[in-house]
Amino acid sequence: MSKFDAIRPYYDAEVNQAIQSGINHPILKAMMQFTFPDVEDEVWKTQLRKTHSIRDFQCNFIYEAIQKVLQKSSDGLSTSGFEKLEPNTSYLFISNHRDIILDTSLLNIALFDHGLVMTASAIGDNLVKKDFLKSLSRLNRNFLVQRGLPPRELLQSSQLMSEYMEQLLLRENRSVWIAQREGRTKDGNDATHSGVLKMLAMAAGDRSAIDYFKEIKIVPVSISYEYDPTDALKMPQLMAEANNEIYKKTSNEDFNNILGGILGQKKHIHIHVGDVLNTELETIKLENSNTNKQIQALTQAIDDSILKSYKLWPTNFIAYDLLNATDRFADNYTEQEKSLFERRLEMRIDGKNEQMKESFLAMYANPVVNKLKYYDKL
Incomplete structure (x- = not known):
C-alpha cells in the first residue's frame, strides 16, 4: 500500500472499475442527463465503460458537464x-x-x-x-x-x-x-x-x-x-x-x-x-x-x-454604493443593473433584518474596499 492511499485520487488502472461500480448511481445518471439531455442513457453508459483514465473522464464528461453549467447558469x-x-x-x-x-x-x-x-x-x-x-x-x-x-x-x-x-x-x-x-x-x-x-x-x-x-x-x-x-x-x-x-x-x-x-x-x-x-x-x-x-x-x-x-462587476459597485449610501461608483453600472440587484436582495434575504441586509451587501462590496487599498481610482 502507498502511504498516500487514504487521500489520493484513483490511479488510471483503477478508473474503469470505479466507473463500472457507479454507472447506475442516480447522481451519475442525473449528471449525465443534465450534460447530454438528447442522448439515450445506454449511449453515455457505453462511452463510460470505455473510459480507462482520469484524463479521458475529465475531458469527455466533466469538461462537457461544466460547459453545460456555464451555458445554463451564466453569461x-x-x-x-x-x-x-x-x-x-x-x-x-x-x-x-x-x-x-x-x-x-x-x-x-x-x-x-x-x-x-x-x-x-x-x-x-x-x-x-x-x-x-x-x-x-x-x-x-x-x-x-x-x-x-x-x-x-x-x-x-x-x-x-x-x-x-x-x-x-x-x-x-x-x-x-x-x-x-x-x-x-x-x-x-x-x-x-x-x-x-x-x-x-x-x-x-x-x-x-x-x-x-x-x-x-x-x-x-x-x-x-x-x-x-x-x-x-x-x-x-x-x-x-x-x-x-x-x-x-x-x-x-x-x-x-x-x-x-x-x-x-x-x-x-x-x-x-x-x-x-x-x-x-x-x-x-x-x-x-x-x-x-x-x-x-x-x-x-x-x-x-x-x-x-x-x-470587479457592476454588482460589486452597486453593493458598495448601497451599503455606503453614495453614488461614488454610479458610472460603473446602469439603473437596470441596480434594480436587478436590489430585486435579488429582496428575494433572497429578509429585508426587515438590517444586519442580514448589511452582511449581504458587504459580501459584494468588500472586494471594492480591498481593491481601493491598492488603487486611488477603480
Missing part, C-alpha cells in the same frame, strides 16, 4: 494571464475560494483550453462522506483534506498532504490547486491563511522554505462571480459569526451548497492567474531570515496578487 467565463504559463509544466495554484466545486472545475477548463497541465485539487473530506461522491471526486483527480482532526492527527495529516503535493508537483509533473484558506470565503474578504503555507513548507526537507516555494512555482489565482450563486446560503453562518455564536451546519448543508453553486445564476465569471511568485520570493529571502516572517511576507504577496487582479 460566460472569461480568463486572463494563462498565456504566461508554460505547457508541460506543473504549478501550485493558490486560489481564493468562493464555490465548492466550480472554482477548481472552471480553472481546469481554462487550463485545458490553453493546452496546460490540469490540476489535482484539494477537497475537504467532509464534502465527500457518501461513498459515491468520494468515488466521483477521485475520478476527477481530487485528493482529500482531512477535516476535524485532533491536534496530533492534524499534524500527521498535514505532513502527509504536504508530501503528497510535493510528489505531484516535482515527481509527477502534475499541477495542484489549493484554496488560500480552509473553507470558502463567505464575506467577500479574500485572505490567505499562513497555516496553508506552513503546511506546504513541511515538505521542504533540507531545503529552506523559500527555496522550496520557488521550486514548486506558486501562482496566485483570482476568481470572481458577478452573482455568487450561494450568497443567500452563506447568510446563516455570517449571522452567527456576527453575533459571536457557534455555527453548526445542517445535515444536508454542504450538498445544498454544491447544488446551489452548480445550478444557481452566476452571470459573468472571470479567472485571472497571476505571475509565478519568483521575484517576490527572492525579495522575501533577502529581507527576512526568519521563516515565520518569510511566510507572513509570502502570505501578503499572494493576497496582493489576488486582490489586485480580482475582477
Whole structure:
C-alpha cells in the first residue's frame, strides 16, 4: 500500500472499475442527463465503460458537464494571464475560494483550453462522506483534506498532504490547486491563511522554505462571480459569526451548497492567474531570515496578487454604493443593473433584518474596499 492511499485520487488502472461500480448511481445518471439531455442513457453508459483514465473522464464528461453549467447558469467565463504559463509544466495554484466545486472545475477548463497541465485539487473530506461522491471526486483527480482532526492527527495529516503535493508537483509533473484558506470565503474578504503555507513548507526537507516555494512555482489565482450563486446560503453562518455564536451546519448543508453553486445564476465569471511568485520570493529571502516572517511576507504577496487582479462587476459597485449610501461608483453600472440587484436582495434575504441586509451587501462590496487599498481610482 502507498502511504498516500487514504487521500489520493484513483490511479488510471483503477478508473474503469470505479466507473463500472457507479454507472447506475442516480447522481451519475442525473449528471449525465443534465450534460447530454438528447442522448439515450445506454449511449453515455457505453462511452463510460470505455473510459480507462482520469484524463479521458475529465475531458469527455466533466469538461462537457461544466460547459453545460456555464451555458445554463451564466453569461460566460472569461480568463486572463494563462498565456504566461508554460505547457508541460506543473504549478501550485493558490486560489481564493468562493464555490465548492466550480472554482477548481472552471480553472481546469481554462487550463485545458490553453493546452496546460490540469490540476489535482484539494477537497475537504467532509464534502465527500457518501461513498459515491468520494468515488466521483477521485475520478476527477481530487485528493482529500482531512477535516476535524485532533491536534496530533492534524499534524500527521498535514505532513502527509504536504508530501503528497510535493510528489505531484516535482515527481509527477502534475499541477495542484489549493484554496488560500480552509473553507470558502463567505464575506467577500479574500485572505490567505499562513497555516496553508506552513503546511506546504513541511515538505521542504533540507531545503529552506523559500527555496522550496520557488521550486514548486506558486501562482496566485483570482476568481470572481458577478452573482455568487450561494450568497443567500452563506447568510446563516455570517449571522452567527456576527453575533459571536457557534455555527453548526445542517445535515444536508454542504450538498445544498454544491447544488446551489452548480445550478444557481452566476452571470459573468472571470479567472485571472497571476505571475509565478519568483521575484517576490527572492525579495522575501533577502529581507527576512526568519521563516515565520518569510511566510507572513509570502502570505501578503499572494493576497496582493489576488486582490489586485480580482475582477470587479457592476454588482460589486452597486453593493458598495448601497451599503455606503453614495453614488461614488454610479458610472460603473446602469439603473437596470441596480434594480436587478436590489430585486435579488429582496428575494433572497429578509429585508426587515438590517444586519442580514448589511452582511449581504458587504459580501459584494468588500472586494471594492480591498481593491481601493491598492488603487486611488477603480
